[in-house]
Amino acid sequence: MKKKLLFVIDSLEIGGAEKSLVSLLNMLDSSIFETDLLLFKQGGDLERYVSRNINILPAPEYYRFLNSEKFKVSKNMIYFYHRLKTSINLRLNNINKRTLHSEQIVYKCIHKIIKAPEKKYDVAIAYSQGMPTYFVANKVNAFKKLAWINTDYVNTLYNKDIDYESYKKINKIIAVSKNTMNSVSKIREEYNKKVDIILDILDPNMIKNMAEEHQVVEFDKSAVNILTVGRLVSAKAYEKAIEVANLLKKEGYNFKWFAIGEGPDREKLQQLIKKFDLNEYFVLLGKRLNPYTYMKNCDIYVQTSIKEGFGLTVCEAKILKRPIVCTNFPTAKEIITHEEDGLIVEHDIQSIYYGIKKYLANDNFKENIIKQLNLIESYSSVNEVEKFYDLVRN
Missing domain, CATH: 3.40.50.2000 (Glycogen Phosphorylase B;)
Known part of the structure; x- marks a missing residue:
């Protein structure tokens, strides 16, 4: 059975x-x-x-109600009440000095009807x-x-x-x-x-197959194309990435930095891009169903995260044999061997900048990293x- x-x-x-x-x-x-x-x-x-x-x-049913599905009038009224109750409690939680996670607030409000x-x-x-x-x-x-x-x-x-x-x-x-x-x-x-x-x-085979699905039209063949993949949230530290891009621009490097992902920080990040006059250098591509074609074709993959549960996107970039710069989030050393198959740098702007610059200024170093990536077996956790x-x- x-x-x-x-x-x-x-x-x-x-x-x-x-x-x-x-x-x-x-x-x-x-x-x-x-x-x-x-x-x-x-x-x-x-x-x-x-x-x-x-x-x-x-x-x-309650989640289907939230997604505009209609039920009996009596149920709709109950669900509307719990939605209102949840909304009020989330707002109260935001002004509470001892803030609970929003998931805990939501579950407390709706657990009786789920x-x-x-x-x-x-x-x-x-x-x-x-x-x-x-x-x-x-x-x-x-x-x-x-x-x-x-x-x-x-x-x-x-x-x-x-x-x-x-x-x-x-x-x-x-x-x-x-x-x-x-x-x-x-x-x-x-x-x-x-x-x-x-x-x-x-599964590395799935990643490699998806990386061949379509062509990337956004990349600039005359420039160094840098890529970061991750939600636009504070944990990914995109603000630091943008400030690093500003330093690269001041140094006169010919590059374009693309970010794949969506999230609540988009407007704030777009304002920072505008502040540094980086519209032609740092591009928020938004959500992409298949980021692997971009990974496969980028020149450098950069992850500026403060924290990661594991660091799956870094593993994916490694499978696709891309030169990687990642910050020293807690699991980074489980994925990357520093200066052998990638670079692990500290979380500050200067360290990220010098990590990227090491690839840009030293072609031999970059080629040795790629050579090592091709020698080692693809990361796989199947x-x-x-x-x-x-x-x-x-």
């Missing part, structure tokens, strides 16, 4: 955890597993890559912290429950005591890196007994699927 699995994640919009989940889902043996996927918000760009063997369930699938599962998997974990821990009927954590959890806004009420119902906590595991273990001694590491699932199999079988 097939094991019944349920995966839960907020959506399949483009992101590291989302890409990892799609890779994992597509590697599951459909002769062993009957797999359901529940998304709170449907329509994400990555949904089209999900295997047909995966059954995507309807979102819970219903799980009636089906009983062998294993239910929350593929992200926050709402997916609360939902799996408190709503889903499953023999075993797993919860992924893909961030530096100890340094997040999540109230750890509130979260404990959910995590104590979880059988195994899955961290995506050693740093993430250490971050989780600092919270409670009890977590040490239930945390395991499964690296973000990354074997991590076996760890997942062990967890769900036992």
